[in-house]
Amino acid sequence: MNAGMIQSVRTLLSLKPKQKLTAQYLFSLLIAVTLAFLVGAGIMLLCGYDPVACYAALFKGALGKPRAFGNTLAKTVTLCLTGLSMSLAAKAGIFNVGGEGQLYLGGLAAAVVGARMNGSPAWLIVICSLLAAMAAGGAYAWLPGVLKVKLKVNEVVTTILLNSAAIYFCSYMANGPLQTAERGIESGTDAIASAAWFTPLVRLSNLTTGVFYAAVITLLVWYVMSRSTVGFEMKMTGTNERFARYGGIRADSLALWGMVLSGMICGIVGLLEVFGLHHRFITTISSEFYFDGMLVAMIMRYQPLGVILMSFFFAILNIGSSAMELSAGISSEVMLIVQSVIIFFMAAEGGISDEVRQKAAARRVRRAARKAAKEAGV
Amino acid sequence: MSDIFNILLLQNTLRTATPVVLCALGCLMTDQVGIMNIGVDGMMLMGAFFAVLGSYLFSSWLMGLVFAVVLGILLGLFYYVFSIRFKSDEFIIGVALNILAGGLTVFLLRTLFGVKGSFSGPGIVPLPTLTLPGIRDIPVLGPILSGNTLLVYVSWLLVLLCWLFLYKTPIGFHLRASGEAPEALRASGKSPERMKRLASVLCGILATVSGAHLSLGYLTMFSENMSASRGYVAVACVIFGGGNPPRVFLAALMFGFIDALGMRLQKYISSDLTSMAPYVVTVVMMVAVVLLRRRKQAARERLSA
């Protein structure tokens, strides 16, 4: 072994430092989605359905008719807002898993205010209801937030438990003290003033003028998260809270604000459901909307642009799956399975690509060393 | 008053607490290796479904349990591979597991049994109830201790076994070391990863078996979302118990008590409010634990200053 041989080994192995390319992540995402669809196809085959027919029904059901497309867009809005809500809090290092409960309470508050203000001008009703929804959602998020920030109580567990509490509470209110006297409404509050109802944009679909409010909020959240100074400070707080505090950033305050803002957005989602769709609060106002949005946020690593795009894709899966059940017959839950497969793979993406890279590097090192040893005749 | 606070209440406490006890023991295992498995709720749900499936297909509660155990092993391995080997965020994997559980169980419910909402019927064989001859006749305690389904007694045994396992056997020490100081364990020649895998599998089994108690011991049916966030309560119990099986057991018992009490009070108070109570109480419990620990810390500081 001589110096020259070692030198050639060295040059063969000058590896550049690891760079986290978003392109690589998106590529992995593509693979994950393909794999998930294959798994779905497998399940369909096992149950005796034709995958091609099912998937065709899915996409047609989501994008084919204007009504369907409207529904898909409306769903995109819900997913996008809940996903951004989760992402905003996550950026500051705090996991708001309680969005569902905040949504319920926000919707309830909005419905109550909207009903009581019958007779006032529409714009006033909307503003007051917005404030009520934001206050309700924000306050309910503030509680687990302050517990986490001041007492280090795990917010994932508290927010999940508080979800159940809020849903039961709203059910109690809608079935009890706030129950409407209207005939035919089982568990719901009074209808909000008809002047304030959001106008539908596409006939018979769920898409209403509420989408414009959503667009504004989306833009605001994107700006705060990626272009603002507050977003910078939140990122520092989320990546290393102690460092942020040491560096003079109000870490506690930021984390708490992240949580409260997140809750406010969820409250607004509740308001959108009330004002756009049902025109009152009903106990079935949300079916796991927030959890769906959370999935989107987690897959897209809490990046706002990614969340927006993925919301659209997941909305297609969501709306399409019900249509698929109607026309192809297979239970719509199969798409939930597909979605969770995507999550699993994207969550493991880091570890999998690390392993692949390590094994490739080790193979390269061994090959180069063997080559160098051979050259020296050792 | 005696209408509410009677033997039936305590009996129900045991029945309601048992799934939480079993699930919490599972969470305790992973907690000792440094993992917080949020996915136990989904594991419980899937365990409940597959237990019913096994019992129905083979007309045997034993097969129901076997199905649950096998599923538990698979889920435990799955969780290990993704959260340890592939270094995924354990929170994301846990929540995704819960979503998968919800979707899968409803899907199978509709596809295999052709029903929506819930599945029950004479074809499902429930877990046996055990009457303990001598104990049955003890006043007051007798009817509570005797006459419970199999898994209730198994859960008590498991509390003891877990404590023995963790604190009195070498493997238990290795398990705890892999969570507290994995590099120390590695330097001694043992693999922390293997310990974490073991803990994951044990957790999976305990979580799915807790689901089996829900669907075969508690009631004899499977209904959508049967776990009702009990898995999260189990996680809270582990936080409350701080690594100590008997304390975790007590925490779970308290939850069971509040839940059972709520059910008895449904006659007088809205069922929504009584359903709310256990969750609120659990949150209060978690906060109380933290405050108490802080006070102890502050007292210690004052003494040594």
Add this chain to the structure above:
Amino acid sequence: MSGETPIVRFEHVTMQFPGVLANDDVSLDIRKGEVFALVGENGAGKSTLMNLLYGLQKPTLGTIAIKGQKTSARHDPQRAMAMGVGMVHQHFKLVPSFTVAQNIALGMEPKLRGLFYDQRRINREVLALGERFGLPVQPEDVVGELSVGLQQRVEILKALHRGADVLILDEPTAVLTPHETDELFDVIRKIVAEQGMTVLLITHKLGEVMKLSDRVGVMRRGRLLGILDTEKTNERELAAMMVGRDVIFDELREGEPGADEVLTVRGLKASDDRGLPAVKGVDITVHRGEIVGVCGVEGNGQTELTECIMGMRPQTGGTVTLNGMDVSRLSPREIRAMGVSWIPEDRLHTGLSVKATVTENLLVGKQRRPEFSRFGIHYRKRNAQRYAEKIAAEFDIRSGGLELPVGSLSGGNMQKTILAREFSFDSPVLVISQPTRGVDIGAIEFIHEKILEKRNAGCAILLVSADLDELFRLSDRLLTLYEGQITGRFDAGEISKQDIGYYMTGGRQKGAREA
């Protein structure tokens, strides 16, 4: 001696990591019963070589033989232990909540009835083991509550319990007081003489090498430069070999400190994370244009002291004043605003955010300034990047790119990042903790120059370090800290490196406690 099989033989050992050649064709024979010291700077490859011996890594090329037997392709710590090699790591591999006996037996616990842990037997065995080697311990003590010296003793016993006759000690004295160090040396001499143990000592402390070893091997940049008999060489020669040039250990201060008291600490008391008192009444004064050095072995309250001054830890008593104003209860944000910057000892958890980019790490603290934030709302990223490039060049921070996570930088460059950020605030007061721990000599000189620049420009600097060379080189005044109290106050030149050890380990100067 010649003709006898060496107890450990390295033959043409090469270890290649991606991008780094850690060991470059190293051949070395270790004789039975000797104390062999392996010296070199950080990154010279000495730890890597020992890791290969202990089976923590597999060499890319070359072979290792223990007692004449070549190590297998599947060599790992368990096999190394079976072959008689034990390793005591720099960062102890102990389980804090387990007892001494439980730690020593970890992985080979005696079983009762095949299933249960035979606690009584292992307690007995450990007690006997301790007495046999002159390292007495209480088997049922909880390791987490022991002193660092005792913890190291447990580590050593762990290796001896497994029947090691070759003991590798990796930087053993880094965390010990001078007294504990002497005790360790006695133990080493004893086990070598009485039990025929062979000891491999990895260290960069040349004084200890001279005191303890029979032969010295010097490594630099992965190569073994040479092996010398200890009695035939001296520290200066070894240092020159280690660094490749003559290293000058003299002082570079110029100018006199000012008279104004800038930072004063009076009667400061604080507790550590466990709630036990760590700082027990400390008085310090720092003047303009002065460096006050606090000497002490780590773990005597330095961490808590600096955290209190910076507002990261609540005090339990006493005051901190800045230019006459009481800053005791202020937050880090407010204290920074008053003109204090801090280089913390914990690089990874306090000084940096490993996942954030280099630019972001450099910017923190300034993000609200108008040039980086329009109306306090908009983050001016391009300005931030340009600024980062400027100070990265000024402080010679080498990276693959400033938009990469700072965790991808080497230790020395990470430290330079922290320095660049903190020094660029132009704060009149600097609190600096362990600035050059684990940093290469080249970077050390650079950092020392920068610190002296600040001092000469009029900054009041509090320098906390465990490195006596550094303290003596930079400080105008020296304070010794032991168990949370100031035990000695000296002007530079008033005391020598040899004598100051006495005050660092319990000796007290009269009246030193109060300023």
